[in-house]
Amino acid sequence: MRVVEKLIVSLNNMRFNRKMMTIYLLGVILPLVAVSMFYYYISANNVQNKKRDNFQMSINAAASAIETTVNDAILNGEFLCANDQVYSLLTKTEGDIYDFYNIAKSMDAMISTICTHGSVDSVKIYCDNPHLYKSSAVIYLDDNVKKQKWYKDYIKSDRKYYIYPSSNEDFEDASELGDINIVFQSDQNAKYDRTIILKEKLRSEKIMAILKGQSLDGELFLVDENNRVISSSDTTYFYSQKEYPLFSDISNDNRYEILTCDVDFPNGYKVVARFEKISIKAMLNYDTLGFVIIILLDVLFASMVIFLISRHLTKRIYKLTDATHKMSKQNFELIDIQNAGNDEIGILIRGMNNAISKINQLIKEVYEAELKTSKVEKEKQEATLNALRSQINPHFIFNMLEVIRMNSIMKKENETADNIKNLSKMFRKIISWGDDIISVKDEFSFVNAYLELQKYRLKDECKMKIDIDEEALCTKIPKMSIQVFVENAFVHGITGAEEDKVFSLSIKRNNDRVIIEIYDNGCGIESKKLDLIKQNLSGNGINIGISNVLRRLSNYFEDDYNFNIESKVDEFTKITIDVPYMSCGQIKDVK
Numbered sequence: 001m002r003v004v005e006k007l008i009v010s011l012n013n014m015r016f017n018r019k020m021m022t023i024y025l026l027g028v029i030l031p032l033v034a035v036s037m038f039y040y041y042i043s044a045n046n047v048q049n050k051k052r053d054n055f056q057m058s059i060n061a062a063a064s065a066i067e068t069t070v071n072d073a074i075l076n077g078e079f080l081c082a083n084d085q086v087y088s089l090l091t092k093t094e095g096d097i098y099d100f101y102n103i104a105k106s107m108d109a110m111i112s113t114i115c116t117h118g119s120v121d122s123v124k125i126y127c128d129n130p131h132l133y134k135s136s137a138v139i140y141l142d143d144n145v146k147k148q149k150w151y152k153d154y155i156k157s158d159r160k161y162y163i164y165p166s167s168n169e170d171f172e173d174a175s176e177l178g179d180i181n182i183v184f185q186s187d188q189n190a191k192y193d194r195t196i197i198l199k200e201k202l203r204s205e206k207i208m209a210i211l212k213g214q215s216l217d218g219e220l221f222l223v224d225e226n227n228r229v230i231s232s233s234d235t236t237y238f239y240s241q242k243e244y245p246l247f248s249d250i251s252n253d254n255r256y257e258i259l260t261c262d263v264d265f266p267n268g269y270k271v272v273a274r275f276e277k278i279s280i281k282a283m284l285n286y287d288t289l290g291f292v293i294i295i296l297l298d299v300l301f302a303s304m305v306i307f308l309i310s311r312h313l314t315k316r317i318y319k320l321t322d323a324t325h326k327m328s329k330q331n332f333e334l335i336d337i338q339n340a341g342n343d344e345i346g347i348l349i350r351g352m353n354n355a356i357s358k359i360n361q362l363i364k365e366v367y368e369a370e371l372k373t374s375k376v377e378k379e380k381q382e383a384t385l386n387a388l389r390s391q392i393n394p395h396f397i398f399n400m401l402e403v404i405r406m407n408s409i410m411k412k413e414n415e416t417a418d419n420i421k422n423l424s425k426m427f428r429k430i431i432s433w434g435d436d437i438i439s440v441k442d443e444f445s446f447v448n449a450y451l452e453l454q455k456y457r458l459k460d461e462c463k464m465k466i467d468i469d470e471e472a473l474c475t476k477i478p479k480m481s482i483q484v485f486v487e488n489a490f491v492h493g494i495t496g497a498e499e500d501k502v503f504s505l506s507i508k509r510n511n512d513r514v515i516i517e518i519y520d521n522g523c524g525i526e527s528k529k530l531d532l533i534k535q536n537l538s539g540n541g542i543n544i545g546i547s548n549v550l551r552r553l554s555n556y557f558e559d560d561y562n563f564n565i566e567s568k569v570d571e572f573t574k575i576t577i578d579v580p581y582m583s584c585g586q587i588k589d590v591k
Helices: 002-013 016-082 084-090 097-117 149-157 204-212 280-328 344-389 394-411 415-431 440-461 483-496 527-535 544-557
Strands: 122-127 138-140 161-165 180-185 196-202 219-223 229-232 256-262 270-276 437-439 462-468 476-478 501-510 513-520 562-568 572-580
Touching: 016 097, 016 122, 016 161, 016 180, 016 196, 016 204, 016 219, 016 256, 016 270, 016 280, 084 097, 097 122, 097 138, 149 161, 149 180, 149 196, 204 219, 204 229, 280 344, 437 440, 440 462, 440 476, 440 483, 440 501, 476 544, 483 501, 483 513, 483 544, 483 572, 527 562, 544 572
Parallel strands: 122 138, 462 501
Antiparallel strands: 122 196, 161 180, 180 196, 219 229, 219 270, 256 270, 437 476, 501 513, 513 572, 562 572
C-alpha cells in the first residue's frame, strides 16, 4: 500500500505534459515495442531454424559429394591394385632397358587415362623392384621413401587404405595444403613377393569447389580428426599459411552457429558449417521491412495525435498556472479566455477570472479605506507633534529671561549676549519646525544651545560631559528625539540632586549602529513608576513626550531601533537609544 501511495503522490506532483508523455509511453510505445519484440523473437527463431535446415542440407550434400569423390578415387585405386597386368609389369625382372622403358611408358599412359576420366588428380606407384624404369607414375620404393612421414603413418594405421592431407613435408610430388592423399597396398604383394604401394592425390581445388558450390550465407569447412581445417569455401584461410589452421581458432566467436556432418570414410573427417545467428539486419532481409514500416507509421501517427491534444490541454493549463503564480506575487491579472473551451479546464479558467475580478474589487475597496485611515492618522500625528511643541514650559523660558535680566543688571557681564543668542536659537528651532527628520548634527546644535543655558543657570553646580563621535553626526533621526530626554534630565533629575550634579551625553558609532546615551545622577525614578512608564511607552498615558518620540522613531526606522530606560532612586537615570548608522551619502525617506 505504501508503494501505491508513493506512486500516487509522484503522479500528483508530476507536470501535466509529463503525465501525458507517461501515458503515451506506457499505453502506446511499450505495447508496440513488446509486440514487435515478440514478433521478432518468433520470426527470428523461424528464420534461424529455416537457415539451420538449409545449412544442414548443404553440408549433407557437400559431405555426400566429398564421399563420392573419395570413393571414386578408392575404386580406381582398388582397380589398379587388383589388376594382374599391372602387377606383371611392375614385378618383371628380365629384359633389356627398352622393355622396362616400355613398361614405364605403359604405366604412365594407364595412369593418365585414370586421372583424365576420374576424380583423381595424380597417381604414384611405389615398388621395390630395382629393375623398373623410373617415370612420372612409377617410383622405386627405397629407404628415402620409407623415411617420409606419410609412409610411416600409413604403416602405423594398419588399414587397407589410409587417407591423409598433404603437408609442406611432401616435396616429391608438389603437394599443397588442402590436397588429400589416399594410400593403398596391394593384396597381391605376397603372390609376387614384391611390395607395391599406390598413392592417389585429390587436389584441394576439387574439394574447395564442392564446398563453394553450396550458395549459402555462411562458410563450409572440411575438418579432419585433429580439428584441422583441410579445406574451406573461403580460400583466405590458406593464403601464405605453413600449416593447417585449427577450426577452434577461427570459430570462437559467439556470433556464429555451428553445424556438422560426418563424412563416411575412415579417419573421422567431417563437414562443418559456420553461419551468423539471426540479427535485425537478417530479419529485414526476410520480408519484415514492411512490418517495421507499419509499426513506425503507427507510432508516428499516435505521437502526432497525442502531441496535438496534449499541446492544446497544456497550453490552457499553463494559463491557469501562470495566473496562480502571479496571484502569489500580488499580481491579479485576468486570464485570456480566447480558445478557453467549454470543458473542465475552460470552466476553471472562467472561475479563476471571476475570483480575480472579485479580489481586485476588494483590493480597491480596502485601498480606499486605508487612504482614509492614513489621512486621519496623519492628522492625528500632526496634532500630537503640535502638542509636543507646546510642551516646552513657558514658565521656564520666562524665568530664564528674568534670571538673565537680573544678572546682567547686577553684574553688567557681556556673556548675557551669548545667553540671549542661545535662547534665540532655541526659539527659532521651535517656531520654525520644518522637516521632522534631521541629522544628529542639527539635533545636537539645538541640544547644545539648551546645555549652554543650563551651564549659565547652574554655574559650577553641575558637571557636564559631552562625548560626540564625528562619524555619527550624519545619521538621520526625528527632530527633538534627544532634546526631550535632555530636558527631562535637568527638569526631573538633576534638579532633585543636592550636590555633585552630573550630566553626560554620549553619541557613538558601533559598527552599523549609533548608540545615544543621556545620563544624570539626579533623584531617579521609583521602581513602580518606572515599570508603569515602560508599560505605557507605546501609548498616550504617562509621558506624552517620550511616547511621541518613540512613535516617530518606529515610523521612521520601521522598528529597527532599540530604546531602554534605567533608573535607581537617588542614584541615576540613563536613557539609551540604538538606531541604524547612516553615512553622509546615504538618504532615507520618511515613512
